[in-house]
Amino acid sequence: MTALKGYQRLEALGVWREQPDAQRRNVVVSLGDSTIVIMDMKSRPLTHWAIPAVERANPGVLPALYHPDGDPTETLEIGGDEAVMIEAIEKLRAAINRARPKQGRLRWGLMGTMTALLIGVGTFWLPDALRQHAVEVVPPVKRAEIGLALINRVTRITGPECRDNLGSPALARLGGKLFPAEERRKLMVMSGGPRKAFHLPGGTILLNRSLVENYEDANVLAGFALVEGLRAGNHDPLAEVLAQSSLLAVIQFLTTGSLPNGALDSYAEKILSQSPEIVETQDILALFKEKGVPSTPYARELDPSGSVVGPLIVNDPFADTLPPPLLSDGDWISIQGICQR
Secondary structure: OOOOOOOOOEEEEEEEEOOOOOOOEEEEEEEOOOEEEEEOOOOOEEEEEEHHHEEEOOOOOOOEEEEEOOOOOOEEEEOHHHHHHHHHHHHHHHHHHHOOOOOOOOOHHHHHHHHHHHHHHHHHHHHHHHHHHHHHHOOHHHHHHHHHHHHHHHHHHHOOEEOOOOHHHHHHHHHHHHOOHHHOOEEEEEOOOOOOEEEOOOOEEEEEOHHHHOOOOOHHHHHHHHHHHHHHHHOOHHHHHHHOOOHHHHHHHHHHOOOOHHHHHHHHHHHHHOOOOOOOHHHHHHHHHHHOOOOHHHHHHHOOOOOOOHHHHHOOOOOOOOOOOOOOHHHHHHHHOOOOO
């Protein structure tokens, strides 16, 4: 669907230039429900512009020249032979401009109506539509970039990542054993912080150093990593980041591919202060059994008394048998010393 009634699909040809010194490219312009999608001639997306952030550089002149709000270096040219697309974009821009507050004398009734319209659009339609669209179109590499940016913000609170020449490869081997390659999970040990484990977009799971320094084997560390992987699978981490971000931050993400530091800081503070989401006991037990990890060590770390985590102890899949070790003794010793160098 498009943002205009009467059009199921609206496309046109145009010429796009990413920056002033870049080559002009013939493109297909597609009007969506909340964005303008610019694709190459094989219908592969090149970029997305949020409709509320589209500006016209030459009103009333053809060919029409558009650019994202605040970035006139990226341009989209649509010729006069694509009048239907130009008219559609201009209708949307006019509607959005009418909904914005104007300086000067306005009657209170008109101001109230426009305010109500802004609140309705801003609260009930546009934010959720843009956030959902961003989650659906962002590629894995961009998720990884957001995750890396968040790590840089998180380490202001937790301290730096622990790494060394022996412990880091051993930790990577543990991650490869716990998670299949298609899940793209990376384990990191942090030097401090208020939480035992949490996850970020891009597949990174961050673990507190106490999980490696206080135990004789890798079972507790593996347990926390596996449960955090389940949490990451239950809720898209990028969707959680965007849910915490303002509408302007989401628009910036769609138009530039990056989030402002304020949005990253807000999410970092949230994940480090909130309580972990509860994961179903049967899901934990099934995954621990599949991966060869006993559930009792993980449960005892959560609650030494066992009163809250009784089902994880009573139904431990390895209560009567000894699973194969997750790592060699040398690898575990290397991981235990990862924060000492």
